[in-house]
Amino acid sequence: MKVFISSVILFLLLVTRPLMADTQQLLQLIDYVGVDYSGAVADGMVINEAEYAEMQDFAAGISQQLGDLANPETAGDSLKASLIADSQNLSLLVEQKASPDKVKQLTTKMHQRIITAYQIKVTPRKQPNLKRAQGLYAEHCASCHGVTGYGDGVAATGMEPAPINFHDVQRYQQRTLYGLHSTITQGVSDTAMGAYDNLSDADRWSLAFYVGSMAVDVPATDAANLDMSASPLLDINKLTITTPDQAADLYGEEGAKIMAFLRLHPEMFYDKASKLDFAKQRLADVITAYKNNQHKKAYRYAVEAYLEGFELVEQNINAFDKPLRLEIETLMTHLRNKIRKGVSVEIIESDIALINEKLDIADDLLGSKSLSGEAAFASAFFILLREGLEALLIVAALAAFLVRTKRKDGLKFIHLGWISALALGVLTWWASLSIINISGASREITEGVAAIVATLVLLYVGFWMHDKTSAAQWKKFIDDNMEKALTSGTLWTLTGLSFIAVYREAFETILFYQALWAQTNEAGQHMALSGFVSAVAVLVVVGWLIMRYSVRLPLRQFFAVTGGLMFVLAIIFAGKGVAALQEAGVIVSSPVNFVRIDLLGVYPNLQGLFVQLALIALAIFLWNKKSAKV
Incomplete structure (x- = not known):
């Protein structure tokens, strides 16, 4: 059972991690060739042997990495074959010492196609903080790149290649914000530029915006003189993968100025979007x-x-x-x-x-900007109450079971489960803000799988308890010494159930509260906290009532009631698990004319109802089978 719990924790962590490392490194290489090739070749002649050798090596590496990548979801083999052909063409252009413009055109095309084909996330999840980036730059970058970014830091002497001068206008015009973010994340091999993957993703994006705006001519970006009402660059997905040169080519000189302004003011994307x-x-x-x-x-x-x-x-x-x-x-x-x-x-x-x-x-x-205090309170209250009630019922029932069977020593297994779940929930909250991008689909897949696993464990525990209600099994249970009947395997099963039940709800609650917090002003946030505290109070009272009154039942009746509760919760979790996987697009949803009961996990679709009916049929079959033996 310990292995099972470890596996569940590992899965829940891995399912939310973006699988982007290979493609990010590939895009970084392509970006590097597109920007630095002009420093190796001019007018069909090699002007820097070391740089040219590096371009040849990188071009070959691009072809190899493309060959190793899995087929993209869209177009599959044909699109990947086309990308490989582009990479071979890039190698040929480098060997032929083609013009930097031709190389730049091809690398730009490859860059865009790979991002589209592999559905790569190219934007920050939260608003870049340029003030924080200034401090991060002083701590991590100034020693090489200089206090003001001119590449003249105290550690820069003798470095080969020399640190980048972020005020170099030509280089600024050829770099994308996503390219800068990738370089900060991955580093550059065989140089002093190491990977800063120890920084949070939010901090790396903040640094990318900060250094990516050092070369901006600030007076030329006066917002009063810019018409941004219909600029395509107001789409942050375009801004982060477009160079200033491309902005000028596509949208004119005004486009280049708008790009410069938006690099200095990333808040433009986060104050208005809902x-x-x-x-x-x-x-x-x-x-x-x-x-x-x-x-x-x-x-x-x-x-x-x-x-x-x-x-x-x-x-x-x-x-x-x-x-x-x-x-x-x-x-x-x-x-x-x-x-x-x-x-x-x-x-x-x-x-x-x-x-x-x-x-x-x-x-x-x-409302256009924020929720009212009353709405914030109601949302915070009902989110936690809805998500917490199911987990509470399971944990309280399991704890009452151990108390009623005189195995209070086993309570530590229950506590280990729910405390671990809350700790992992806090870790998930932190990771969702700084390290990983928990997308809606991965969120629903995690919740769906956790619900299905919980269903199976609930069925196991429920039938184990129900099995003790028959006369023969009851006598055997007593004869085997009730205090020893709960084996370590059973106790670890209870730990696993406690963990899964609480983590599944904590996972969803955290993400909903993040969204709620972003939609409230300071007064609304105080009301949201009040709603949270009120919901906690209600849950504590409900838990106390379960513990107080359930332990007074005769032991056989307690087993019957608790086993029945476990089965009902299994049906609920099964319905909600299927619904979550349907929302993620993993399972097809076929609507039917039926009632919807959110509290019971009953939704009007064929797949969820079929799974729940199948579980009910299984329960009836096992019940009859057991009754026939009595």
Whole structure:
């Protein structure tokens, strides 16, 4: 059982880690060749032998790394073959000492295609903090790059190659923010530039924005003189992978100035965007992808619109209009199913138009900037109460079971489970802010798998308890000495159940509270904390009532009641586990005309109902089988 718990913890951590290391290093190499090739070759002649040898080595490394990568999800073999052909062409251009412009054009094309093909996250999850970056730069970078970034630090003497001068305008014009972030993350091999993966992802992005704006001509970026109302660069996904040179080519001199301004002011992307705005943007992406016959991409965008946008504010909408929340959720589920079926573009557009209308209503309810204090309190209260009640029922019932069977010494196993779960929950919260990107899909997959595992353990514990209610088994239980009947294996099973039940709820609660916190002002945050404390108080009272009254039951009745509770919770967890996997797009959802009971994990879709009915049928079969033996 110890191995099982360790495996569950390991899985829950790994499932949320972005699998981007190989592609990030590949993109860094491509970016490096595109920027530094001009320092190796000019007018068809090698001007720096060492740099040229490095370009040859990097070009060969790019081909090899592309060959080692798995096929991308979209287009598969054909797209990867095309990327490999591009890499071979890059090697040929380097060998032929082609012009830097040609090499730059090809590396830019490869860079964009790899990001798109492998769905690489190229934006910071939270607003870069330039003030903090200034301190980080002084601590980690100034000794080499200089106090003000001119590459003249005290440790720079004799370095080969010399530290980068961040005020070099030509280099500034050729670097993307994502490229700078990758260099800070990965380092540069065979140079003094080491990897700073010990810094949080947020800190690395802050540094990228900070050094990426050192060469900016600040007076030329006066916002009063810029027309940013319709600039494509206001999409942060474009800003981070576009060079200033490309901005000038694509959007004119005004575009280059807007890019410079946005590098200095990343808050422009974080003060105005809301979760519902994100959902609308992803729905617009659905239409674009669907029109281009990219149905898998359209489906992925539809999933993101729900998980990364709407779901994170659904509890807040509940505080104002629960029927509206249910209507939007149902419409988005139907949209995903229609994309799977390949219906006409007109139907998809019509459905999305209706969803956008409902999202606009929700946006008006929530307000443009922050939740009211009352709504913040209600959201915080019901989020914790909803998520915590199921975990509490399990932990309290298990604790009462040990007390009632005179095995209080086993309580430490229960406590180990839920305390470990809370500790891992805090670690998850910290990691979600600094190290890893817990996307909506990985969140739902984690919750779904945890719920399914909990279902299996609940069934095991429930049937074990129920088995003790028959006369024959009861006598055997007593004869075997009740105090020794709970083996170490059984106790570790209880630990595992306690851990899974609490961690699953803690995981979801933490992420919902993050979204809630971002949508409230200071007064609203105080109300949210009050809602949290109130929910904790209610849960404590419920736990006390369970412990007080359940231990007074006769032992056989206690086993029957507790075993029944475990079975009911197994049915609930099964329904919620299937629903979470459906929301992540792992399992198909086939809507049926049936009631929806969130509290019981009953949802109107064929797959979830089938699993729950199958569990009920299994329980009836085992019950009858046991009864026949009595």
